[in-house]
Amino acid sequence: MASFLSQVSASLGLTSITLLSLVGSAQAFSFVSEVEGSSAKGDIFLKAVVLETGERVVVEDLSFISGATIVSNDEFSGGNTGAASADKGDEATTGISQEDANAAEIVTNLTTANLNNIVDTEDSGSFQIDLDFARAIDNLLIWERGKNSDLGVQALDDNGNLIGNFFKVSRDLWTDAGFSIDTTEIGNAQAVGSFGLNIAQDLGVSGPVSRIRFSSESGFNGPDWKFVGTAAERESQSVPEPGLLLGLGLLSTFLVSKRSRLA
Template sequence: MKTQLFATFATALALTGVFASSAQAAGFSFKTNYTADLAGDDMWKGNIWLESIEFSGQTVSEFSIVKDAKIVSNDLWTGGNSGAASADMGDEATVGLKQEELTEAGAVAALGNLNLNSIIDTEDSGNFAIDVMFDKAVDNILVWERGKNSKLDVQAIDSKGNLIGNLINLPKSNNWTDAGYSIDTKEISGAQKVASIGLSLADFGLSANDSIFGYRMMSQGSSYNGPDWKILGTTDATPASVPEPTSVIGLGLVAGSFVASRRRQKSK
């Protein structure tokens, strides 16, 4: 929802859409399998752990999670419901972060775990562009959106931090798959249903010879209706390239793997 302004949104657009064709993604549906720490009326307020997903006749239980983030732009938070993106978490969740003036570390704390009740929350008319980077190449991304009433733009990032492929304009999330659960976070007064969508290399106009190490996530004002989102990836077993430790300036990528396998990541 809210944070310090790192760059104008016009700059963010100059770094994205001007140099990439825009595409309406077909995407794919998947089933979300989860376990909740709490039960009864409090179920959607606590930690909701992603266990696995099912799509195309296969079950995936290993995921790449966000390890680094760079805030390209984010509307200034001046109090109340101002600004754009912020960190949000379940009313009674223990993993995640509540942070109005979003920092890059805060974005990682919100996204870098398997708690589906730990998200990035966006104000209804907010503009932001945030680069989220995985420690390993991913061949699919999984996006969840709370409220089922918002849009997002997404573009892939390669091992050197370059934007690649099509800029995808995701449809409003009421056209996505129902994820089968709800969340009740600190920013809202009751539980809201969650939608999900998956995107593959082909959706970005990329081939199996390309590799994705991150994504630029964007909201462009009131027509996007404040997307409240979570992102994870499925690991590319044969990436085309591996980033050097210094190849992505400012993102602090390091060599090695950090794939979550049905583990409950604890954020400090």
């Protein structure tokens, strides 16, 4: 009898783990941004994100950019020339605004939790920029000012070689992030869109990565972007869907009842 109950308990444990794993392994997804600050010109600090799986990831478990390599970036020669540049809210207290941005200046805007520190791209600009994350990530979270541009994404290995799949985040995929920003590059506030990618499933790699190449082409309509990753090793846990919790509860009740009858 004890052996039977042990086997059932083990099966329940394995079932729970399997179900939780299925819940936690999402493909391209939308997410909720929890922010502090509402002024489109000022600071809008990210506090946490809630993934479609129900997992709430606080800022301490997010991975920010720690380094950048500019593979290519259209040259800035005045006006609306060039491609990727550093930009920030008119009244933001962090970040910089720099048209002819170098790698360190791009990192300055991407290493903060202030979603009003971004990288702006001119409408017809092209770039390829490799970004290093401070901690290996399993999901990539993207914000785009305007919700009207495309963005290319592909993972890199530790040696800087492209791996997995190229993923084009097309402009029709953005969902409303719930806030707007007004930066030095524009004259009025624009709504921000967001979109999430699962590193393994969407980028076609075997596990978490620490480097990703981001790119834009002339037809991408100049994405204005901010990136953060969810650290692959983090404290927050996936929260099962209500239906899954109910199912596990019924299974647990069945086992207790079964054990009482066998006793």
